[in-house]
Amino acid sequence: MPDQSRDLNIALQEKVTLLEKALTRERNAKKKLEAKLDQKAEVRLYDNKEFFDSYEKATSRQVQLQFLASLTQELLLDKNIDESFSHFAGNVAKLLDACPVVVMRINQDDENYVWSLASPSESWQTMLWQKDYELLIKPMLAKLESRWHRIERSNSTCNHMCSELFFNEMLLYLIVKVTEKERRIILLDISHYCYSDDFKQTLDIAAHQFGSAIKRRMTKVELAYNIRDLRNTVSELKATQQQLVHSEKMSSLGQLAAGVAHEINNPIGYITSNLDVLKDYINIYDQALSQLPTKLVEQLDNARELSFAREDVSELLDSCIIGVERVTEIVASLKTFSRKEQDEFSAVAINDVIESALKIVWNKLKYDHDIVQELSLGLPEIHGNYGQLQQVFVNLFVNAAQAMDESGELRIESNMIDNYIEVKVHDTGCGMDESVIRRLFEPFYTTKDESEGTGLGLSVSYAIVEKHNAMISVNSEPNQGCTFTLKFPIVYS
Amino acid sequence: MKGAIFTGFAEYVEKEFGLTTWLKTLDSCELASNGEYLSTELYEDVEFKVLADTLGTIIGVDREYLFRGFGEYFFPVLMSLGLPHVKEINNLFDFMRAVDSVIHIEVQKSDPLAYTPTLLYDQPHDNVLIIRYISHRQMCHFAEGLILGAAAHFQQKAHIYQTKCLCKGDEHCLIRVEI
Numbered sequence: 227m228p229d230q231s232r233d234l235n236i237a238l239q240e241k242v243t244l245l246e247k248a249l250t251r252e253r254n255a256k257k258k259l260e261a262k263l264d265q266k267a268e269v270r271l272y273d274n275k276e277f278f279d280s281y282e283k284a285t286s287r288q289v290q291l292q293f294l295a296s297l298t299q300e301l302l303l304d305k306n307i308d309e310s311f312s313h314f315a316g317n318v319a320k321l322l323d324a325c326p327v328v329v330m331r332i333n334q335d336d337e338n339y340v341w342s343l344a345s346p347s348e349s350w351q352t353m354l355w356q357k358d359y360e361l362l363i364k365p366m367l368a369k370l371e372s373r374w375h376r377i378e379r380s381n382s383t384c385n386h387m388c389s390e391l392f393f394n395e396m397l398l399y400l401i402v403k404v405t406e407k408e409r410r411i412i413l414l415d416i417s418h419y420c421y422s423d424d425f426k427q428t429l430d431i432a433a434h435q436f437g438s439a440i441k442r443r444m445t446k447v448e449l450a451y452n453i454r455d456l457r458n459t460v461s462e463l464k465a466t467q468q469q470l471v472h473s474e475k476m477s478s479l480g481q482l483a484a485g486v487a488h489e490i491n492n493p494i495g496y497i498t499s500n501l502d503v504l505k506d507y508i509n510i511y512d513q514a515l516s517q518l519p520t521k522l523v524e525q526l527d528n529a530r531e532l533s534f535a536r537e538d539v540s541e542l543l544d545s546c547i548i549g550v551e552r553v554t555e556i557v558a559s560l561k562t563f564s565r566k567e568q569d570e571f572s573a574v575a576i577n578d579v580i581e582s583a584l585k586i587v588w589n590k591l592k593y594d595h596d597i598v599q600e601l602s603l604g605l606p607e608i609h610g611n612y613g614q615l616q617q618v619f620v621n622l623f624v625n626a627a628q629a630m631d632e633s634g635e636l637r638i639e640s641n642m643i644d645n646y647i648e649v650k651v652h653d654t655g656c657g658m659d660e661s662v663i664r665r666l667f668e669p670f671y672t673t674k675d676e677s678e679g680t681g682l683g684l685s686v687s688y689a690i691v692e693k694h695n696a697m698i699s700v701n702s703e704p705n706q707g708c709t710f711t712l713k714f715p716i717v718y719s
Numbered sequence: 720m721k722g723a724i725f726t727g728f729a730e731y732v733e734k735e736f737g738l739t740t741w742l743k744t745l746d747s748c749e750l751a752s753n754g755e756y757l758s759t760e761l762y763e764d765v766e767f768k769v770l771a772d773t774l775g776t777i778i779g780v781d782r783e784y785l786f787r788g789f790g791e792y793f794f795p796v797l798m799s800l801g802l803p804h805v806k807e808i809n810n811l812f813d814f815m816r817a818v819d820s821v822i823h824i825e826v827q828k829s830d831p832l833a834y835t836p837t838l839l840y841d842q843p844h845d846n847v848l849i850i851r852y853i854s855h856r857q858m859c860h861f862a863e864g865l866i867l868g869a870a871a872h873f874q875q876k877a878h879i880y881q882t883k884c885l886c887k888g889d890e891h892c893l894i895r896v897e898i
Binding site: 256257260263264267268270271274275278376378395396417418419420421422 | 831839840841843849893
């Protein structure tokens with residue numbers, strides 16, 4: 227306690243004033259001291275500030291790098307486009323306070339626009355937002371791709387759509403070009419975009435990375451399509467080349483065969499005629515000889531040879547006639563190659579042709595083979611020659627029967643594919659190797675014994691099929707059976 | 720919390736409501752520091768709340784009002800310190816963006832590892848700045864006051880409102896400032 231007796235006799239108001247002054251002096255002295263302390267603290271802080279700043283920056287960068295690294299890892303995985311969008315949108319949404327996210331797919335097809343909507347885990351749904359398209363989506367699409375843009379909810383242009391789907395203050399969106407006609411928009415429904423500059427920069431980098439990844443992916447897809455197209459073109463070219471070579475060969479051989487047939491036709495004509503006359507003459511000689519007395523005949527020098535000749539000549543003539551008939555048949559077959567021949571074409575039901583051909587070869591197949599018919603009902607008719615087409619199928623069925631020695635299955639299918647009627651004739655026989663397939667349609671080429679085939683069956687069939695503007699192809703491997711495929715064009719009246 | 724806030728608050732109360740009101744406030748509170756504040760030290764956050772609430776009860780105003788008023792008062796004080804991050808600033812938005820650094824430096828002077836609030840910014844338009852304020856201290860109304868003080872200082876008219884607020888249970892405050 228201060229000594230009251232030694233205190234000056236000062237009025238109370240003056241005392242208060244003095245105390246206030248003292249307080250101000252103390253306060254100023256304290257402030258000066260604090261300023262000195264502050265200066266020292268500042269020096270101390272700046273000595274270590276670099277370290278603290280670096281530490282802080284490194285911590286922040288670590289998070290960003292982790293995000294970008296995981297994004298890159300995701301993008302490197304072989305995911306489809308939908309999955310890539312789903313993962314990216316999901317990850318960004320997680321970073322932005324797990325906000326709602328929507329991926330919108332917009333297809334631009336001429337003047338018609340179709341857009342679909344999906345949250346990453348759900349399937350696409352079509353949404354009819356014609357009004358929103360003009361007001362909201364079209365202006366969005368005009369913005370730069372692979373960069374974040376935003377629209378505030380207060381903006382009147384997004385009233386309709388926003389009220390249906392979004393609840394927060396603003397939409398952060400990213401436009402990604404997928405193809406020339408397709409864009410996708412990732413829409414994040416956020417309440418704010420208050421983040422550090424580093425964070426926003428990370429999002430921008432991520433958007434750019436994602437856009438580039440999608441571009442790369444689509445380039446890959448396009449390349450794959452191009453490669454596939456090129457391969458198809460190459461195989462088509464090869465097939466066409468083979469077809470052309472074969473056609474040319476067939477044409478040359480066909481013309482040669484038709485020419486030969488024409489040349490053979492006349493001699494064969496008079497040989498056949500002469501053989502008939504000769505047979506008649508022989509009969510006359512024979513009858514005349516029969517009328518002679520037996521003794522007189524026996525007295526002839528070569529009576530024994532004459533007797534043998536009389537017995538043998540008839541057989542020889544019959545054999546010659548059979549031979550000439552065979553030659554006539556072959557010549558008739560060769561005439562098929564001649565394109566000049568005018569055939570009668572009419573509307574033909576291919577299933578009827580198949581069934582009639584089966585009846586012809588029924589005896590060859592009915593005991594040892596299973597026959598499966600899968601003929602589509604209601605197929606349109608084709609324009610063709612019934613008899614010639616029947617000949618084609620008979621040839622194929624007979625070949626199938628011969629390829630299946632003991633047992634097997636002959637399956638015949640007919641179907642309409644695009645503008646063609648496709649008929650498949652499949653057997654489970656011995657099949658063929660590549661070298662046989664290559665020569666299969668050549669005239670006189672045969673794998674059968676000489677007595678069994680002339681080698682004209684398939685070449686004639688080929689010529690008939692060509693005349694019908696149809697195509698025939700074969701697919702076979704040794705011991706794997708064989709499938710002939712015929713494609714007949716449908717001619718609409 | 721940095722002692723400068725306490726000493727500044729003391730000056731504000733003394734100026735606005737009188738020295739005795741401040742002394743009475745201190746006298747009515749049980750404070751670990753006993754109200755002996757040095758601007759360079761750090762003190763328990765709770766002390767500030769206790770002081771504000773006690774003062775509010777004495778003079779009959781709410782905490783929001785006090786904090787906002789204190790913020791407005793404190794801005795010129797802050798500027799008078801000649802802090803390197805704010806002394807060259809000549810507009811409201813630049814000041815708002817610099818506040819984060821100022822707080823960091825001032826707190827770190829006392830303790831480099833001390834807790835600091837997080838302030839994050841977004842400027843959707845030239846005339847709008849949104850601040851996301853994340854702090855367990857819930858001093859968003861003080862921030863509002865600082866912004867008002869700065870607007871007055873830079874002679875800019877500012878309209879401030881919070882769309883989200885920690886004091887109302889949100890996980891952060893969103894302070895939207897339109898000029």
